[in-house]
Amino acid sequence: MIGxxxxxxxxxxxxxxxxxxxxxxxxxxxxxxxxxxxxxxxTGLAVMGEFPSGASVAGVVRSDPRRIGYVPQHPGTVLxxxxxxxxxxxxxxxxxxxxxxxxxxxxVARAHLDPALLRRFPHQLSGGQQQRAVFxxxxxxxxxxxxxxxxxxxxxxxxxxxxxxxxxxxxxxxxAIILLSHDLALVRRLADDTLVLRxxxxxxxxxxxxxxxxxxxxxxxxxxxxxxxxxxxTAAAPTSSPVLRVDRLTAGYxxxxxxxxxxxxxxxxxxxxxxVRGPSGAGKSTLARCLAGLHQPHGGELRLAGRVTPxxxxxxxxxxxxxxxxxxxxxxxxxxxxxxxxxxxxxxVVNLRGDGRAAVAAKLADVAGQVGLEPDHxxxxxxxxxxxxxxxxxxxxxxxxxxxxxxxxxITTGLDAVTREVVLDLLxxxxxxxxxxxxITHENRVVRRFADRVLSLELPGLVYAxxxxxxxxxxxxxxxxxxxxxxx
Amino acid sequence: MSLTRLLARRMxxxxxxxxxxxxxxxxxxEALPGDAAVVIAGDAPDPERIAQLRAALxxxxxxGQRYIRWWGELLRGDLGTSLVSGRPVADTLRAGLAxxxxxxxxxxxxxxxxxxxxxxAAARRPGxxxxxxxxxxxxxxxxVPEFASAILLISLFALQLSLLPAxxxxxxxxxxxxxxxxxxxxxxLIRPLCSVxxxxxxxxxxxxQSDYARHLGRIGLSERRITWAHALPTSGAPAVQQVARAxxxxxxxxxxxxxxxxxxxxxxxxxxxxxxxxxxxxxxLAVFFGLVTVVVNVxxxxxxxxxxxxxxxx
Numbered sequence: 001m002i003g004x005x006x007x008x009x010x011x012x013x014x015x016x017x018x019x020x021x022x023x024x025x026x027x028x029x030x031x032x033x034x035x036x037x038x039x040x041x042x043t044g045l046a047v048m049g050e051f052p053s054g055a056s057v058a059g060v061v062r063s064d065p066r067r068i069g070y071v072p073q074h075p076g077t078v079l080x081x082x083x084x085x086x087x088x089x090x091x092x093x094x095x096x097x098x099x100x101x102x103x104x105x106x107x108v109a110r111a112h113l114d115p116a117l118l119r120r121f122p123h124q125l126s127g128g129q130q131q132r133a134v135f136x137x138x139x140x141x142x143x144x145x146x147x148x149x150x151x152x153x154x155x156x157x158x159x160x161x162x163x164x165x166x167x168x169x170x171x172x173x174x175x176a177i178i179l180l181s182h183d184l185a186l187v188r189r190l191a192d193d194t195l196v197l198r199x200x201x202x203x204x205x206x207x208x209x210x211x212x213x214x215x216x217x218x219x220x221x222x223x224x225x226x227x228x229x230x231x232x233x234t235a236a237a238p239t240s241s242p243v244l245r246v247d248r249l250t251a252g253y254x255x256x257x258x259x260x261x262x263x264x265x266x267x268x269x270x271x272x273x274x275x276v277r278g279p280s281g282a283g284k285s286t287l288a289r290c291l292a293g294l295h296q297p298h299g300g301e302l303r304l305a306g307r308v309t310p311x312x313x314x315x316x317x318x319x320x321x322x323x324x325x326x327x328x329x330x331x332x333x334x335x336x337x338x339x340x341x342x343x344x345x346x347x348x349v350v351n352l353r354g355d356g357r358a359a360v361a362a363k364l365a366d367v368a369g370q371v372g373l374e375p376d377h378x379x380x381x382x383x384x385x386x387x388x389x390x391x392x393x394x395x396x397x398x399x400x401x402x403x404x405x406x407x408x409x410x411i412t413t414g415l416d417a418v419t420r421e422v423v424l425d426l427l428x429x430x431x432x433x434x435x436x437x438x439x440i441t442h443e444n445r446v447v448r449r450f451a452d453r454v455l456s457l458e459l460p461g462l463v464y465a466x467x468x469x470x471x472x473x474x475x476x477x478x479x480x481x482x483x484x485x486x487x488x
Numbered sequence: 489m490s491l492t493r494l495l496a497r498r499m500x501x502x503x504x505x506x507x508x509x510x511x512x513x514x515x516x517x518e519a520l521p522g523d524a525a526v527v528i529a530g531d532a533p534d535p536e537r538i539a540q541l542r543a544a545l546x547x548x549x550x551x552g553q554r555y556i557r558w559w560g561e562l563l564r565g566d567l568g569t570s571l572v573s574g575r576p577v578a579d580t581l582r583a584g585l586a587x588x589x590x591x592x593x594x595x596x597x598x599x600x601x602x603x604x605x606x607x608x609a610a611a612r613r614p615g616x617x618x619x620x621x622x623x624x625x626x627x628x629x630x631x632v633p634e635f636a637s638a639i640l641l642i643s644l645f646a647l648q649l650s651l652l653p654a655x656x657x658x659x660x661x662x663x664x665x666x667x668x669x670x671x672x673x674x675x676x677l678i679r680p681l682c683s684v685x686x687x688x689x690x691x692x693x694x695x696x697q698s699d700y701a702r703h704l705g706r707i708g709l710s711e712r713r714i715t716w717a718h719a720l721p722t723s724g725a726p727a728v729q730q731v732a733r734a735x736x737x738x739x740x741x742x743x744x745x746x747x748x749x750x751x752x753x754x755x756x757x758x759x760x761x762x763x764x765x766x767x768x769x770x771x772x773l774a775v776f777f778g779l780v781t782v783v784v785n786v787x788x789x790x791x792x793x794x795x796x797x798x799x800x801x802x
Contacts, residue, residue, distance in 0.1 A: 048706055070706055078703035082722040082796035091717070095709050123798040137707065 001025050002047055002068075002145050002176055007059035009042055009200075011052055017042045017200040019059065022193065024145060024176040029167070031179040031187040033221065034197035035416040036388020040180040041073065043197075044147045047178060063145070069138030073149040073180075073387060073414075075131035076330055079122035085133045086118030089140065096141035103140055110170075111136035112162050124253075127329050127410070128159060128280030135163075145176040150387075152183045153413040157442055158279060164189055182416035184225030196221065225417030242306070243404045243436050244268040244291070244324070249300035251283070251290050259298060260286050266455070268405060273437040273450035278457030284440045285329070287457070288407045291438065292326040305404065322352035325398035329410040331390035335382045341390075342378030345397040352401055360400065367396050370426050372419065387414040395423065399430065406430070407438045412446055424449055491793060498789050502782040509778030513771055514558050520767070523547055527571050527765050562775070568768035572761075577772040580757060588753035590662055591745065592738045594669060595676040600731055603681055607688025607727070608715060614693050623686070630682035634741050638675045638748040645671060655750040662751070672749045676741050680734035687730050691723030698722075725792040725799045732788035736781045 001023065008018030017039030024030045032040045042052065049065045051057050072078055080088055089104045108115055113132040122130060131151070138146060148167070152160045164186055171177055171190070181187050187194060188210050196203040196218050204215045213219045246266040252259035260283035268274060276284050289295035291302070293313030302309050304323055310316060325348070328334045335344055345368075346360045368378060371392040377385060378393070385393070391414045398406055408427070412420045424446065431437050431450075439450050447454060525541035526533065542548050546557070561568065567577035610622040629637075646654035653659075656668045695701060696719050704714050743755035754773065761769035792799065 050702075050706065065706065066708055070703070072699070072703065074699065077699035080700045080704070080718040080722060081798040083718065091713075092704075092707055092709070095707070095713070121797050 001062070002178065003060070003062035004043070004047065005060040005062075007043070007046055007061060008057070009039075009046065009051060010056045010058075011054060015200050016052065016055065017046075017197070020195065020197075020202050021059075022195060022205070024178055026144070026174045026176050027171050028192045029171055029177045029179055029190045031181060031191035031194045032197055033182060033184065033187055033194060033416075034203075035182070035419055036391075036414065037199070037386035038197040038416075039200040040197060041149055041386075042200075044070070044149055044178060044180050047145075047147055067144040069140075069143035069146045071131075071135050071138045071146065071148045071151060073153060074330060074332060075134040076122065076127060077333070078134055079130060079137075081122055084119060084121055085113075085125070089118070089133075089136060092137055093140050104136075107136040107139040110139050110166055112159060112166070126280045126285065132159070143175065145178065146170065147178045147180070149180045150183070150414070151179070151181065152186050153410075157444065160186070160442070182225070184222065184417060188226070221417055224421050241270050242267050243270055243304065245303040245306075246291070247301045247303075249287070249290060249297055249302075251286055251295060251297035251300075261290070261297070261457075263300075264455075268436040268438070270404070270436060271431055271434045273431050273439060273452045275447050275450045275452075275454045276438060276440045276457065277442065277447060277454065282457035284457055285409055287455075288326065288409050288438060288440055291405070292324055292407055293321075294326070318352045318354075322348070322401045323404045324407065325401055325403035325405070326407045327391070327394045327398050327409065327411050329413070331394040331411075331414065332382060332387060334394050335390060337382045340379050340381060341385065341393050342375075345378065345393055346400065348397060349400045349402075363400060364396070367399055368393075371396060371423055388416060388419055391415060392419070392423065395426075399426075403435065405436045405438065407440075409440045410442065411439075412441065412443060420445075491790065494793050495786070495790055498786045502786050505782045506779060509782070510559070510562065510775055511555075513774040513778070514555055517767055517771055518551065524571055524767055527767070567772035567775070570761075570766055570769050572764045572766045572769075577768045580769055581754065581772055581776060584752065584754040584757035586753075587662055587751050588739075588742050588746070588755065591669070591672055591676060591742060591751070591753065592735070594673050595680075595738060596731075596735060598673070598677060599680055599684060599734060602677070603684035603727070603731075604688055604720070606681070606685035607692060608720070610685070610689040611692035611696065611715075619689075623689070626682035626685055629678050630686075632678070634675050634679065635744050635748060637678055638671070638745060641671050641674060642748070655748070657750045668749070672745045672751065675745050675748075676738060679741075680731070680737060684727050684730045684734060687727040688720075688724070691726055692719055695719035695723035721795040722799070724795050728788050728792045728795065732784050735784045736777075739777050739780065 003023045005021050006019045009016045020043060022030050032043055034040055046061055047063050048068060048070055093103050111132045113136050117125060117129055151163055167177060167190055193207050194209055195205045198217055204218045209218055213222055249261055249264045250259050251261045278284055286295055290297045293311055293316055297311055302311055304320055309320055346364055349355050349360050350357060373392055377389055391411055415423060427437060441447060524545055525538045525547055528541055570577055570580055606622055610619045613619060642654050645652045652670050653668045659665050659668050662669060701714050701719050704718060743758060746753045746755035758773050
């Protein structure tokens with residue numbers, strides 16, 4: 001059993017979390033929910049006996065870290081880059097006294113990791129696959145307790161359901177689970193006891209706060225996370241000014257094997273949104289990286305504002321680079337850890353657009369304020385910001401350059417429900433203002449809001465023909481929906 | 489990218505580099521004042537005799553023709569004839585190769601393990617006494633040029649303590665008397681050892697603070713396993729590249745060391761050839777050094793890739 005009593009973690013006279021108390025008995029799921037920066041991860045690590053360096057800690061934590069499996073939020077960074085996933089799993093099995101392939105195979109199966117991926121290095125896996133690998137790592141040796149930090153982040157709905165089902169079966173098998181998540185649908189499905197955290201403090205704790213939330217903040221959180229989403233955007237009237245056009249884009253990795261993207265055609269107009277979805281590994285990020293010039297496709301033609309533009313970002317002009325901006329799935333990796341965030345956020349607009357620093361600084365405060373980032377946040381470094389705060393900073397950085405096309409790769413997955421709505425509102429205003437948006441997402445709520453057009457990518461080999469195809473686009477591996485799905 | 493594909497691309501690039509080296513050596517020799525005819529004519533430069541020699545050696549042919557001939561001879565393994573001894577350049581090089589290969593080889597065998605051990609020891613506790621001692625001593629030694637360290641070591645170990653021979657004068661077989669190798673190898677080893685161990689330390693300090701190292705610690709892997717099986721391979725690529733650069737440096741360092749310790753290797757050959765303006769020998773040595781450098785760097789790339797495929801891009 002895991003017990004936490006009156007735990008308080010303070011750093012530089014700032015309370016990071018606490019006082020917080022909970023107990024996880026075998027077969028119980030304790031959920032910690034709250035905005036990014038609310039202290040969920042700090043609490044999860046405290047259970048593992050880990051505290052931020054220099055923190056002063058009060059209270060009691062009763063746990064045996066050797067019997068706890070930990071699944072951190074950023075799975076890409078915890079797999080040794082120089083080791084194949086399978087070799088890493090076997091080594092951990094040996095260390096945990098579970099030699100043999102059987103325990104590895106069981107953990108791999110329970111984590112829904114395709115055994116064929118064990119031969120790969122971490123950088124050859126998609127974000128979702130990496131997380132499943134980390135999950136398998138945690139499940140080796142059948143831990144008594146799992147601490148799971150944002151498990152559904154970046155997972156496609158199919159695997160999200162499978163993961164929820166697996167967590168349920170683990171719970172039935174007697175494993176205690178501490179779930180740190182802002183995925184309220186998942187929390188409501190699994191949690192026996194739920195703690196709502198805000199700025200480190202426990203706002204509300206209870207087994208039945210879904211039906212009867214006492215605190216206004218909890219109500220707000222539930223409303224944003226589980227309530228009906230705002231009506232989908234109405235599709236913008238097609239204009240004659242496509243900002244981005246792609247013809248017969250074919251891209252993949254290596255020379256052998258089938259391309260991930262096979263002759264994809266795209267047309268983006270000013271003020272329109274394109275939602276890209278599909279299972280892990282279907283090529284969503286590959287498509288986005290091609291558009292941004294970060295991946296060299298095998299073939300195809302790109303036009304920006306009507307002009308034929310080279311694929312490679314290095315061959316593009318500064319103005320063209322400013323036109324297409326990218327917000328990455330892993331915001332932490334998208335910032336230099338040694339410099340304040342604010343200086344990095346204004347860099348692209350200064351470099352690409354040649355704007356003066358003073359002018360940019362004034363604009364920065366405005367845009368940052370719209371996503372809830374204070375000047376204090378911008379003065380900090382990467383290590384002092386939460387995943388959600390970094391994601392918002394990355395968005396601000398992209399928006400400052402006044403792009404024609406903004407590509408967002410799973411940017412809402414690191415955000416809590418309230419912040420997510422704030423960010424989506426901002427994106428919607430930008431689209432209404434004429435920006436074209438490419439948004440990659442697993443989340444149906446996001447799909448519903450930006451469903452002018454939906455591109456559903458399937459795993460290579462399974463290609464869907466278009467159901468309704470605008471006349472300007474030939475049939476291809478593209479599924480077009482004029483109406484939001486499920487809103488017929 | 490697979491290892492075979494990386495190797496194929498690197499070797500193709502290496503071939504281009506070798507081509508460049510050979511061409512540059514040819515052009516540089518062209519740019520030298522005087523030529524083989526002048527050297528052969530010796531102390532009594534009679535213009536008529538020089539003209540005769542030029543015609544006989546084919547030096548009056550156009551540049552392009554001589555360049556093609558130079559390539560043809562190279563590909564047949566014919567590096568030309570020494571102007572001083574009259575022996576084929578290939579034989580001259582072969583004679584000097586054995587002592588140099590022995591010196592550089594022993595140094596190269598000792599370098600990676602010693603540098604790794606020093607780097608790991610320093611990275612164990614960054615900022616500790618051991619770390620500061622290793623870091624400051626290695627920085628100090630790194631700044632001593634090899635001719636100075638050679639003289640220092642000779643005066644200490646050979647003259648003051650009489651523990652080791654001061655030079656290899658009169659030693660025909662270096663292997664039969666390995667004690668003569670100790671001081672030269674030590675001199676060759678000092679500077680690369682310092683630079684490589686500092687890179688091992690720097691990479692390791694970063695890697696041990698990384699998310700994966702912390703996560704493996706959380707899972708229960710020992711610090712030793714994390715260091716040797718995870719952090720070191722992941723962060724080792726810069727150190728491997730530095731080892732490759734050290735091999736280039738060894739070829740140059742050998743010149744001074746051979747001169748100080750009187751070892752008749754390639755360095756001595758080169759110094760003699762330059763002194764007597766024996767152009768074909770200098771050319772042959774330049775091509776040989778260039779070839780070794782290219783090969784060593786291809787191998788270093790392959791090793792880096794094997795250690796951490798994510799870190800290597802072409």
